[in-house]
Amino acid sequence: MADQDDDTILREREVDEGRDAYALDEGLRGELKALVAAGDVAAIDALMEPLHAADIADLLEQVSDGERAAWLGLWSKGIDGEVLSELDWGLREEVIALLPEQVLADAVRELDSDDVVDLVEDLEDEQIEQILDALEPADRVAVERALAYPEETAGRLMQREVVHAPEHWTVGEMIDHLRAHKRDLPEQFYHVILTDPRMKPTGYVTLGRLLSSARKTELREIVEDSFRTIPATQHEDDVAYAFNQYHLISAPVVDEDGRLVGVITIDDAMIVLDEAAEEDLLKLAGVGEESSLSDRVIETTKQRFPWLFVNLITAILASLVISQFEAAIAQIVALAVLMPIVASMGGNAGTQSLTVAVRAIATRDLTRSNLVRVVLREGAVGLINGAVFAVVMGVIGLFWFGNPMLGAVIAAAMIINLLVAGLAGILIPVALDRLNIDPALASGAFVTTVTDVVGFFAFLGLAVLVLL
Amino acid sequence: MADQDDDTILREREVDEGRDAYALDEGLRGELKALVAAGDVAAIDALMEPLHAADIADLLEQVSDGERAAWLGLWSKGIDGEVLSELDWGLREEVIALLPEQVLADAVRELDSDDVVDLVEDLEDEQIEQILDALEPADRVAVERALAYPEETAGRLMQREVVHAPEHWTVGEMIDHLRAHKRDLPEQFYHVILTDPRMKPTGYVTLGRLLSSARKTELREIVEDSFRTIPATQHEDDVAYAFNQYHLISAPVVDEDGRLVGVITIDDAMIVLDEAAEEDLLKLAGVGEESSLSDRVIETTKQRFPWLFVNLITAILASLVISQFEAAIAQIVALAVLMPIVASMGGNAGTQSLTVAVRAIATRDLTRSNLVRVVLREGAVGLINGAVFAVVMGVIGLFWFGNPMLGAVIAAAMIINLLVAGLAGILIPVALDRLNIDPALASGAFVTTVTDVVGFFAFLGLAVLVLL
Incomplete structure (x- = not known):
């Protein structure tokens, strides 16, 4: 039980610092920029020579669009199949379009069939054709056979060369x-x-x-x-x-x-x-699942818009609840001051439960056989944390606004909302999963709606009952 | 460019259904329960025989505490070293405590040194001693040497048997x-x-x-x-x-x-x-990083409490901002109805940016060389989405409350808050990382505080300037 500091078993050596042991040399990009500006192809060759394909791909992702075009204009022959394989999906199309036909053909011809499949599967049809045409007939057949399997299946992942x-x-x-x-x-x-x-x-x-x-x-x-x-x-x-x-x-x-x-x-x-x-x-987080740092402003804006739009609808629903209590708020403005606290606590507690539930569904730790137990646990956790924060907020409500009943109202609303948050956080993802809707994608909006609506309604509704 | 539906390259075969191909048979737990109740050790043996150690560990995680104790009471000899290795960290201690000394000794003696290290490193000292005592002297030395390296280093991960x-x-x-x-x-x-x-x-x-x-x-x-x-x-x-x-x-x-x-x-x-x-x-999500479904109610409550507490402070800060505008809210109750929308949209936009930033820092895609570009992108995305939602909310404000100036105020506040959210979402995690604070753990609270405070202040402040 005791944590013995001088325990010989756990005696520790010094930890190696250097989180960036493998990160790209920060100076590399500056050097490359200068060499590209000077058009010094031999020096670019020498700079890239010791780099792993994955590091060259990272560098391609980190430079600006203009630098990338200038660099590839000078040095396309260095882009082999492995570099293409390592590139972010978003950039592959663009880099492939920038490569001379012969460079592209040489690049893909050196790859194994499963790597070619991985390379082409998200490209536009025209680019796929261009790459398939570059392959030897036998390799082309192998790639086409793999592409005949549905996306995201074992058939796409496997290599055909078997011992x-x-x-x-x-x-x-x-x-x-x-x-x-x-x-x-x-x-x-x-x-x-x-x-x-x-x-x-x-x-x-x-x-x-x-x-x-x-x-x-x-x-x-x-x-x-x-x-x-x-x-x-x-x-x-x-x-x-x-x-x-x-x-x-x-x-x-x-x-x-x-x-x-x-x-x-x-x-x-x-x-x-x-x-x-x-x-x-x-x-x-409501970000497109394929989003990456090399996406453009417009792509990124489009990816993020849908979730913000869903959130707007959620927020307006919550506002409609509040608007039902305008008269009460006009009488006791303290309600407007305190109501976001109840909603916000519920939203956070709900997010905690749903994150755990979504991961447990994904890793198959949450099954029919332990569902009831986990739901009861989430409910109990919500109730206990709700009770603790009810006391805290009750005291704050009392001292801040000098109104014990206001403290009691916010305390009661806190317990209700944290209990609901815990239950919604687990039941909503499970229900979505049963309906074959991706719980990671859709749960957040539903859970927040529930905790906002319940939070505002419980707090303002109790206030009307008790305080007016 | 064209999406040809009849494209022969992308012709797809039927996808195999069966998400649960590898999930544990739902009936298994029921069967086990009956056999444990009947005390039929031979039948339990037969039921477990075809299962992989990882599946037995999953089953141990899924049954209730009472069932687990009864099961282990009857069938502890089936718990070998591999099953112990596969168990969730939270349950290991408990299961090890339930095992007879001899069973535990046999179990650990069959493991490689790196697996023993992984097994013991999070246990209490007493249990570590008990396990080390069970090892052959040479193995014990190997394990103690590995434990001499700091936690989470290569020295702990490696196996000492090298060809x-x-x-x-x-x-x-x-x-x-x-x-x-x-x-x-x-x-x-x-x-x-x-x-x-x-x-x-x-x-x-x-x-x-x-x-x-x-x-x-x-x-x-x-x-x-x-x-x-x-x-x-x-x-x-x-x-x-x-x-x-x-x-x-x-x-x-x-x-x-x-x-x-x-x-x-x-x-x-x-x-x-x-x-x-x-x-x-x-x-x-503000859940302890080691949380798992087999944690108890009290453990889970404790893990989640700190983040909820931080959120409470954030929410109270936001309420203090609102309380500065009580007079304005008393005059125009519509402000209380609409203000959560601005804060909520900012919170969501901020979470989007910070999630992308936290992952990019973790995967080392965000470096000094592309930081400025990414910050500008996040700012631009915030501005564009802010402008779009400003129009939407302006129109809603106008028609809902029949007040064009109220629409203009909420529109302006939306633009300001989404811009701030985008910038805070990237700059806060980067700053925390530079300060050697884990951005995944701390960014959420900071970003939400910023978007709540800025959201309420911008909306209510502009309302005072323009509407009163």
Whole structure:
């Protein structure tokens, strides 16, 4: 129980400072700007040479539009497929349009099929055609097949290059096979997938096991215990969930007949998972889920307008409630002074509950089996915090306005609104989810409406009953 | 440009329904409950047998306290180390306390050192001692060494079991070495790290390359181009950033002298990355960053209280502004009806900007080099949306209250508050970050205070100037 400061187990070394250990060198952009202005292509080459494609893409996102055009005008040959893959969705179209046809063709030809799919899937049809035309016929077919799967499914995420082998092969045969086909192997692979004669996957062997087993060992003897396949039409959120829940590194993808058609690796799943939490955050804040810093003013304004508009309607509804009590407010102006406090506290308590609920739905921690318990908990938390703040506000109301009944009214309204906020914060997202409406996107508006309306109505209504 | 519906490229197959493909079977909990009530240990065994440790942990989180105690009373032997690792932080302590000493000792003894570290680091000292005592002496030393690194650093994340080799070894020597030491290999590894005679890492070889190269090839010939090491004292957020930015699968960890001390794999980084976005979300909503559905009412109430308290102070500040205008409100009650609209719109616009800013700071997309541009953008977006809603509210003010000047006042206040909201939404998180205060945690309160105060002051102040 005791927190022993001198505990030897928890003795800590100094923490490394340097939050920006990996952030781009602030001077880099200035240097690049000067070189672009001077038109010094060789020096730009030298500056970019040590950078990772992801860092070049970040730099493209951070410079102004004019600088970007000037830079690409001088140095388009440095933009390879990887840089394009790393670019923000919003900027890809623009950069692709700025590239000479030959540079673009070379860039996409070096990518794996799953990266080409990721690159093109959000582009305009014309640009997709331009990129597909640049591919070798075989690669083009692979990309078109992947694009035939619906967006956000396993079929879009998977790579088609799979290392597989019959179960009866030995370690020696497998190694000889890999050595003979080294040119055709995917860039990254972590397992050999075992298949039956109909190409149905039956298990997998890790490369570590393969490397440490004797040549005569049969692959089926060193197969992993746990084995999961992913249907090609499964939603990418489910794929990411499976990787996260079961700590998968790669998993075979199968078609409707259970035949192996590809493999998904953890890096793809990590991107999906990372985006899911980020999207929930942006959606809860009423910002478009795809918004990014490189968006223009007009795009950004348009993305944010809808949520502000919904909020306006919510706010007007609340105002209509207030307008029902104009006579009371004219008599006791203190009501106008205090009423935003009740609404604001309710709004915040509701946002707390709904944020927890939205994430719990997304991570599948909130299910039918614990719903009742969680609803009761949220109600109880609202009631307790409501009671605490009721006391605080009652005292403030009393001393500020010298009116004990006004204190009692605001205290009662606080309890009611925080209880309602807790319940609305959980029940609204759950109900939206049941109706197949994205709770992250829509819950905020509903919950705020409820807490505003209930807050104003409870406070002003009680005031009319008690004070007038 | 055209969206061709019949486009063959984008022809889509049917999406697989089944969001709950991986969610726990809803019937499972009911079945378990019945078996626990009947005390049928063999049947519980059979029910749990096919489940992954992560699913058993989820089930432990979802049942009520009473059910959990009864279940563990009957079936504690099924709780192995992996299940403990998968449990929510809040429940671990409780479950560990419920386990017989021998079961706990067996459970932790089967875990890798990094998993033991992850398991114990948030426990009370007494429980840590109990678990350390259960370990073999060598494992205990490894865990204590890891715990000597500060919390949330690479040293805590890494596993100490590393596969490494001198650069001059051949593929054949490496494979023979792995076969000879197969019992000591870590459960998962993806690279062989090459080291110089002082144990400094010089590069790494993927297992795929190793398997597909001839026995006589020297390891240094097939080393990967890109190579990054991670200092043991680096913060885990920086580690996760590097894995995400550079698509790493595993990376060697080095001590202050550059010597190899461990390795971090992508699954560890994925957990950190996933938590980072989630924590920002919870912090922005004013919920404790470690809150979870299995927390009790009292814990949850305590976690949420501080933010509600901060919000109360904010709301009282706003009320103090309103109270300066009591005379005006007494004369024109319409002011009380309309004023929450201005404040609410400002609060929402501010939340939009600050959410984007907080995430951009976290993902390092917002830097000195694009700050001015982003601030100008947020200001412009605020101004444009402010102007649009000014027109809307001006018209509503005019028709609702039949007073054109009231419409003009609310329109002007709307423009002012949305401009201020946009600027505050970006400048406040950036300023907090510079002051080393977590912008996700603190920005919301500051921004809401600004938009409430400015909203009420602009609207009521202009009303006094123009209408009275």
